[in-house]
Amino acid sequence: MTSSITDYHAKYFAFELTRQRRGGDVGRLGNSLFDASVDLNPHQIDAALFALQNPLVKGVVLADEVGLGKTIEASLVMAQLWAERKRHIVVICPAALRKQWSNELAEKFHLPTQVLDNKTWKTLRNQGIPDPFSHPVISIFSFQFAKRMEQQLRQIPWDLVVIDEAHKLRNAHQDSNIIGNCIRETFAGCKKLLLTATPLQNSLLELFGLSTIIDENLFGDKASFRQQYMRSDSDLIGLKSRLGEFVHRTLRKQVLEYVPYTERKAYTYEFEPSEDEIRLYYLVSAYLQRPDTYGVPLQQRHLVTLVVRKLLASSTAAVRKTLDSLLKRLKKLEAQDSLTALRDDSWPEDLLDDDFDDELLEAAEEFTDYDNTVPTITLDPDKLRGEIAELEQYRELAGRIHEDAKSSSLLIALEQGLEKMAMRGAGRKAVIFTESCRTQEYLASHLERHGYAGKVALFSGSNNAPGTNTIYQHWLEQHQGTDRVTGSRAVDVRTALIDHFRSDAEILIATEAAAEGVNLQFCSLVINYDLPWNPQRIEQRIGRCHRYGQKHDVVVINFLNQRNEADKRVLELLSHKFQLFDGLFGASDDVLGSIESGLDIEKRIVAIYNECREPAEIQAAFDQLQKELEEDIARRMDETREKLFQHFDANIHDKLKLTHEEAQQQLDQMSRMFWNLSQHVLAPCASFTPASLSFQLEQPPAGLSVPVGLYQLVSKNKQLAPMEQAHKYRLGHPLGEWVLDTGRRLDTAPAMVEFHLSDFSKKLSSLETLHGQAGWLELNQLQLSSFQNEEHLVFTAFTDQGHMLDAEQCADLFLLNARPLPLAEAMPPDSLEQNAKRQLDAKLSKLLDENNEYFKRERDKLEAWAEDQMRSAQKQLEDTRVELQQAKKLSRQANTIEEQKEAQEAIKRLERKQRQQRQEIFNVEDAIEARRDAHIDALEQQMHQKSSTQRLFTLRWRLV
Numbered sequence: 001m002t003s004s005i006t007d008y009h010a011k012y013f014a015f016e017l018t019r020q021r022r023g024g025d026v027g028r029l030g031n032s033l034f035d036a037s038v039d040l041n042p043h044q045i046d047a048a049l050f051a052l053q054n055p056l057v058k059g060v061v062l063a064d065e066v067g068l069g070k071t072i073e074a075s076l077v078m079a080q081l082w083a084e085r086k087r088h089i090v091v092i093c094p095a096a097l098r099k100q101w102s103n104e105l106a107e108k109f110h111l112p113t114q115v116l117d118n119k120t121w122k123t124l125r126n127q128g129i130p131d132p133f134s135h136p137v138i139s140i141f142s143f144q145f146a147k148r149m150e151q152q153l154r155q156i157p158w159d160l161v162v163i164d165e166a167h168k169l170r171n172a173h174q175d176s177n178i179i180g181n182c183i184r185e186t187f188a189g190c191k192k193l194l195l196t197a198t199p200l201q202n203s204l205l206e207l208f209g210l211s212t213i214i215d216e217n218l219f220g221d222k223a224s225f226r227q228q229y230m231r232s233d234s235d236l237i238g239l240k241s242r243l244g245e246f247v248h249r250t251l252r253k254q255v256l257e258y259v260p261y262t263e264r265k266a267y268t269y270e271f272e273p274s275e276d277e278i279r280l281y282y283l284v285s286a287y288l289q290r291p292d293t294y295g296v297p298l299q300q301r302h303l304v305t306l307v308v309r310k311l312l313a314s315s316t317a318a319v320r321k322t323l324d325s326l327l328k329r330l331k332k333l334e335a336q337d338s339l340t341a342l343r344d345d346s347w348p349e350d351l352l353d354d355d356f357d358d359e360l361l362e363a364a365e366e367f368t369d370y371d372n373t374v375p376t377i378t379l380d381p382d383k384l385r386g387e388i389a390e391l392e393q394y395r396e397l398a399g400r401i402h403e404d405a406k407s408s409s410l411l412i413a414l415e416q417g418l419e420k421m422a423m424r425g426a427g428r429k430a431v432i433f434t435e436s437c438r439t440q441e442y443l444a445s446h447l448e449r450h451g452y453a454g455k456v457a458l459f460s461g462s463n464n465a466p467g468t469n470t471i472y473q474h475w476l477e478q479h480q481g482t483d484r485v486t487g488s489r490a491v492d493v494r495t496a497l498i499d500h501f502r503s504d505a506e507i508l509i510a511t512e513a514a515a516e517g518v519n520l521q522f523c524s525l526v527i528n529y530d531l532p533w534n535p536q537r538i539e540q541r542i543g544r545c546h547r548y549g550q551k552h553d554v555v556v557i558n559f560l561n562q563r564n565e566a567d568k569r570v571l572e573l574l575s576h577k578f579q580l581f582d583g584l585f586g587a588s589d590d591v592l593g594s595i596e597s598g599l600d601i602e603k604r605i606v607a608i609y610n611e612c613r614e615p616a617e618i619q620a621a622f623d624q625l626q627k628e629l630e631e632d633i634a635r636r637m638d639e640t641r642e643k644l645f646q647h648f649d650a651n652i653h654d655k656l657k658l659t660h661e662e663a664q665q666q667l668d669q670m671s672r673m674f675w676n677l678s679q680h681v682l683a684p685c686a687s688f689t690p691a692s693l694s695f696q697l698e699q700p701p702a703g704l705s706v707p708v709g710l711y712q713l714v715s716k717n718k719q720l721a722p723m724e725q726a727h728k729y730r731l732g733h734p735l736g737e738w739v740l741d742t743g744r745r746l747d748t749a750p751a752m753v754e755f756h757l758s759d760f761s762k763k764l765s766s767l768e769t770l771h772g773q774a775g776w777l778e779l780n781q782l783q784l785s786s787f788q789n790e791e792h793l794v795f796t797a798f799t800d801q802g803h804m805l806d807a808e809q810c811a812d813l814f815l816l817n818a819r820p821l822p823l824a825e826a827m828p829p830d831s832l833e834q835n836a837k838r839q840l841d842a843k844l845s846k847l848l849d850e851n852n853e854y855f856k857r858e859r860d861k862l863e864a865w866a867e868d869q870m871r872s873a874q875k876q877l878e879d880t881r882v883e884l885q886q887a888k889k890l891s892r893q894a895n896t897i898e899e900q901k902e903a904q905e906a907i908k909r910l911e912r913k914q915r916q917q918r919q920e921i922f923n924v925e926d927a928i929e930a931r932r933d934a935h936i937d938a939l940e941q942q943m944h945q946k947s948s949t950q951r952l953f954t955l956r957w958r959l960v
Contacts, residue, residue: 220868
């Protein structure tokens with residue numbers, strides 16, 4: 001990419017790289033594609049373009065199947081809007097996914113984010129930020145936080161609202177769906193991007209519910225939707241056409257050419273606990289089953305019971321510390337006045353690990369059935385002392401158990417699993433997931449004592465385990481001065497630990513923190529030491545390794561307690577009914593979608609543990625749960641879903657191939673332009689090495705605060721090795737932005753420019769006929785403000801013989817090296833300006849025609865909405881007519897005078913209602929038409945264009 005370019009090249013490149021493009025153009029994604037630190041697949045680019053294509057659409061649903069990268073698709077859209085200076089962006093997602101979103105946006109798209117909850121909101125306010133929502137970063141928070149901050153959110157003119165796991169809002173059309181209604185009303189009028197692999201689960205009304213989140217004018221009301229699309233003679237073809245405007249879905253089988261998948265292979269290792277372990281389990285289990293213990297607060301009984309249940313299946317070490325925290329609570333109560341009514345709002349100290357499933361805490365209200373009043377308890381001193389003595393006995397028993405049977409089974413499973421990895425050519429790497437930091441510490445010590453000394457790394461939410469700081473400091477020393485160091489200790493420690501696992505450690509023992517936003521494609525052995533009861537969380541865990549970029553089959557190991565009937569049935573449920581552990585893709589969309597609330601599953605399972613004591617009771621309870629789940633999963637609307645979603649584009653393969661080629665061509669062009677522009681502008685202060693697309697910045701440009709040192713251009717070239725110590729040089733880097741801005745402001749007075757075709761290494765057929773000729777060229781920028789702001793570069797050029805050059809020939813001229821020369825002719829001919837005006841007018845006319853197509857599509861949607869509403873009004877009249885016929889029939893069948901009188905009164909009432917509806921229907925139709933016309937008038941006003949032109953440069957050219 002060596003070049004010798006002129007200021008005219010540089011100015012053209014700068015304007016071309018920064019101009020605002022219209023929606024459906026692959027070029028519009030150029031900035032975000034170029035700057036992204038991730039290989040993007042064509043289906044992801046296609047989905048992002050769908051989200052951006054029509055400026056009048058108020059939102060879309062991206063409904064790709066699980067594993068195809070909806071997060072990447074949405075991030076691509078956000079990155080592009082950010083590049084266009086549209087920076088009021090928010091992501092709403094389940095609490096457990098907040099960190100994952102933050103990491104993806106920061107690491108892969110270099111976008112600034114903030115994860116908000118009550119605590120961080122207060123902290124930011126205390127730091128002097130009055131409204132953290134107006135902070136120039138992408139805000140990420142949970143559904144619950146969105147509900148809590150409803151009033152503050154309404155004050156911001158959001159450019160984009162991304163809603164992940166959007167199927168959680170599928171009942172937003174119901175008044176009882178508080179969060180769904182809140183989000184719809186809070187963000188009414190804002191552009192929305194809904195992400196869900198399961199847009200349709202049980203009922204077509206779910207599609208109606210999702211549509212209301214985007215735009216309440218997509219369909220009429222619920223009654224008309226039912227009438228049109230939920231009867232035996234439903235118009236599913238018409239529904240599919242309307243969905244095609246705002247729902248985009250890609251199937252995994254459609255993209256296997258671009259996204260190769262390895263398989264999952266599951267193995268179960270059985271273990272038999274010792275007598276002491278069994279005794280401890282049943283003693284604590286019986287304690288949890290009692291409803292009148294003081295150790296568990298009344299308000300949080302369900303949640304605390306769930307937590308302790310999970311720890312019972314984890315490790316004795318975790319149980320031991322949990323008993324300590326329960327004893328602390330009891331002794332604190334013992335210090336209170338006896339026989340006194342106390343507010344029971346205290347949480348057992350240290351009950352939860354630092355990392356114990358944030359989602360449980362966020363959704364604690366779902367685990368409890370109480371009003372806002374805090375219950376009181378009356379202490380019985382004798383009973384309290386007895387309970388303390390009881391738990392102290394349990395604590396003593398736990399202290400006698402030094403090694404769990406399951407941890408011995410882990411050693412066998414680990415060695416056999418690593419051997420299987422080595423046989424398949426995979427590295428000796430295993431990630432072990434546990435739900436408890438206490439179990440994590442126990443396992444680390446256990447493995448270190450049994451042959452894995454120096455080979456174990458720990459990963460958690462706090463990441464403060466012994467040895468972590470040493471790994472972090474070594475990583476900092478290694479990467480100091482590079483872009484890998486973000487300055488955020490939390491982010492950098494995570495990166496350091498994953499790097500250490502990749503290069504040095506064999507085993508990563510991780511809590512749920514590693515199930516979110518951590519990519520471990522280099523590891524293909526996943527061990528669920530503790531098995532979550534939430535199927536979506538299991539899918540997240542396995543998905544850390546079984547994902548795009550994994551080169552080997554992923555082995556998943558689970559453990560089975562042979563002496564626990566309930567544990568057996570849980571594993572059976574998760575393995576066979578949810579299909580989590582085996583196969584090419586893992587859990588299906590239908591299965592995960594049908595059980596969209598893992599918390600509900602956990603509540604059901606913990607209830608079985610709590611209420612069933614005998615094996616027969618346990619079997620019967622799980623049989624019932626399994627039956628309900630099977631019915632739920634089997635009730636999928638497979639045929640309807642197939643008709644509506646799976647064939648939006650019959651030529652999807654050809655379309656994706658074309659998208660892939662266009663995107664690659666766009667990236668190659670941008671890379672060449674940006675590199676040549678940078679060489680030209682930074683020549684006084686940097687030395688360039690074209691072979692590696694790198695340069696040494698010897699001094700920063702005046703007034704710009706950027707570090708000196710080695711920079712390497714972001715490149716999607718597979719053969720170009722990234723230089724670890726180099727800063728990533730991209731369009732959005734402060735130095736890159738300075739180069740672009742400087743290029744746009746270059747002084748380009750008219751001159752002669754000599755273009756050198758003979759020096760060009762490749763064949764340029766378009767210019768061969770022009771060799772040896774000369775002429776004039778002008779470059780103008782056309783700006784159009786209508787449904788969206790857009791900028792277009794328009795070349796006008798001709799030879800001295802009067803032959804017009806087309807846009808491709810003009811652009812190809814600027815592929816060539818050139819040199820400026822003194823201009824002999826003082827003024828260009830008048831015909832240059834006249835031709836330029838004609839070309840600008842033609843371009844503007846074409847753009848307005850395209851805008852008119854947007855307008856027509858939106859007008860058609862409003863016409864369809866109005867028809868839906870009128871159909872609903874007619875339906876009410878029809879319902880009354882049917883009721884009246886029935887009343888007349890009953891009147892004819894009346895046997896007594898009293899029955900006859902009642903029937904006649906009903907007939908009169910219905911006839912009055914019918915007359916009233918007939919009179920009102922005209923008013924209703926007038927109101928609907930007036931509302932429709934008002935929307936269309938607003939669109940027409942918006943379509944009224946404002947256009948302007950700016951001449952960038954005029955030059956005399958010669959091709960030699």
